Amino acid sequence: MRKVTAALFSSIDGVVENPGEWQFDHFDEDMGAAMEAALSTQDTVLLGRVTYQQWADYWPGNTSDDFGGFINPVRKFVASRTLSDEDLQWNNSRLMDGELEDFVRRLKELDGGDIAVNGSISVVRRLLFAGLLESLTLMIHPVVVGTGRRLFEPGDPLTRLRLADSQITASGNALLTYGLRT
Template structure:
């Protein structure tokens, strides 16, 4: 059985869009492409290196796949990421039936991407690691397919843009496995699902008249 591991760079308000450069993903008029670069330091590089240190296959949405396929195969041979991404398997989720891959070791998941991912998880092999892929991630979260979340939160508010989580996420309690903070203020947090959401209350055991009136006026 393989695990499905999410790796995500986000702003403090949860935006994932175009961390790497101005032309990465300007869709929707997003004008802050490259927001992650000024904060990247040696500690953050080590964190990313650790994420990539265990064997993995990439699991990508089509738009992120296109970004990666236009960049990583052309990286220098001594680049720590390019040759790695080049040789591993890359599984792509796309709604475009005419889509063709042009990057070695790439595989299209097919019409039912959710079932294809379930089948991949049942097989032997390295873990499945996502990068970017905001739309596809929402589907993976909604179907409870994620086993681990690595989120790197940058100390910046972007206000608008594609976000890590959406209303389709499956309610799940999470356990914080590890947390580090870099000198530039990035927090690197690793979570695993820990069961159903539980609730409690800080309310008075006997609600006040004012509280009862407030509840009555809720819309």
């Protein structure tokens, strides 16, 4: 069965929103190698509406780096209640059929590589709390952002995780990969 993974850039104070505003001065070769290794197993990407719209405006015209070479041709499924198929102009993009959790359960049954959630904080949260996310990597940067959306919120259900892997990069990023503790 296919594995569903997610990786998010995070500040030390837990902000995961708009990492492009604060993470690039700590993006180093170690982090790039870890991300490249993860991308090599993925053939499907899940995106929420907000991430899709932001990325569809940027990535189709940017193929100069490894991520652009990955994200543009890869198969992308978008979770949205407001977009239509006609709104999805980015190569290999289509809307998810039905509820997110049901769609992901069906997708996991199909042949293929890993399924990655990129960005998309709400999608990561829903899949984690539904027990459908096998791997969550937090790439914690040594920066305090102060304001912005965090992955976890007051009132979230108690969810126990196990540390599956850890790495400290040359510029001080902590790459922590968790799985659900069963």
